[in-house]
């Protein structure tokens with residue numbers, strides 16, 4: 001494995017092997033490779049009964065630096081850690097695994113722990129699912145006027161899971177926690193009935209886990225709709241399986257589908273999730289980016305700020321510069337959401353702002369398309385613009401990048417500075433009794 005920029009990059013096709021997933025079954029063998037003791041490995045298997053684990057041969061062989069594991073950031077990005085969950089819970093489940101307790105008993109214990117991890121932050125299951133015709137539209141979220149999210153049933157996994165993923169609940173065996181739809185015509189009919197929607201965002205999981213014929217079924221009916229300006233695809237595939245666009249059997253067909261979207265007069269916005277600059281290094285990624293851009297698609301990049309993985313301004317500066325050099329457009333830096341092992345990964349808002357600013361001030365204007373640090377909270381996306389002293393009080397300056405009530409977008413507001421605050425809920429209004437969004441009427445989308 002090479003992670004440095006060698007003068008002669010390896011031939012792109014040489015890593016084009018067939019996709020091979022690693023799951024909890026392989027965890028013991030892989031964590032042994034990271035040099036962990038038997039007890040540590042058992043604790044990690046215990047964590048993996050609660051939180052999902054999945055990776056693949058490309059991540060394992062091309063991205064992880066095993067000589068630095070278990071501290072390597074890419075290792076930490078995909079492998080569960082012992083201290084992600086309360087020690088009592090880990091010890092209890094490890095005990096069950098040690099004495100080979102029945103599966104149902106282990107699953108019941110894991111379920112209890114999951115329910116304490118706020119599996120659907122921002123009221124995902126209740127708040128955003130629109131009603132239409134005879135009932136709700138499964139697998140859809142319509143939070144902002146102009147954009148709907150759609151979760152195709154066949155897109156509800158990823159090429160590998162990130163340990164910090166806020167959609168982790170989609171990947172564990174909890175049917176009540178899943179968002180998924182498989183009715184492409186219902187999606188189209190909903191859009192026709194809601195002509196203000198101009199953007200459709202396919203997400204998951206990972207929309208790029210789908211094969212070309214399946215994705216086509218969802219995308220093609222939208223191409224006839226004049227109102228649609230953009231089709232977005234939320235995906236980590238460029239980082240975790242770039243072969244999808246280069247050597248997979250449907251790679252060429254997928255690129256033709258992207259081209260077809262562009263030729264229909266729509267923007268195909270490929271929303272690429274990159275968490276660390278190392279994910280940009282392999283020759284396979286560069287080739288995949290080149291091929292996707294060749295279709296006329298625009299690649300925009302986003303990721304959350306994650307403690308112990310990318311909480312360093314240099315990491316973000318390198319990512320944004322490299323992405324810009326590769327023709328991608330930096331889009332969002334997110335704040336880690338209030339779900340799953342968030343205490344483990346959270347970066348305080350004050351520190352997040354410093355990291356953002358320190359990276360942002362060192363990149364050219366072309367990379368300053370990025371916005372953040374941004375919290376995707378219940379009322380909308382809130383950006384931390386700065387920490388300052390106003391009228392003798394230390395405050396956070398904030399604004400809505402997106403809001404359920406579009407009238408609040410772009411209006412500055414203030415919160416009392418709190419060095420420990422990690423989320424909107426931790427903040428108290430400054431110079432006012434209430435935040436502007438507390439009196440907001442949630443629009444009825446029926």
Ligand SMILES: *Cc1c(COP(=O)(O)O)cnc(C)c1O
Pocket residue numbers: 141143144147148149376381401402
């Ligand atoms: C981020 C997001 C969008 C898209 O917002 P943009 O600012 O247009 O990128 C749409 N819906 C939800 C629920 C979101 O979180």
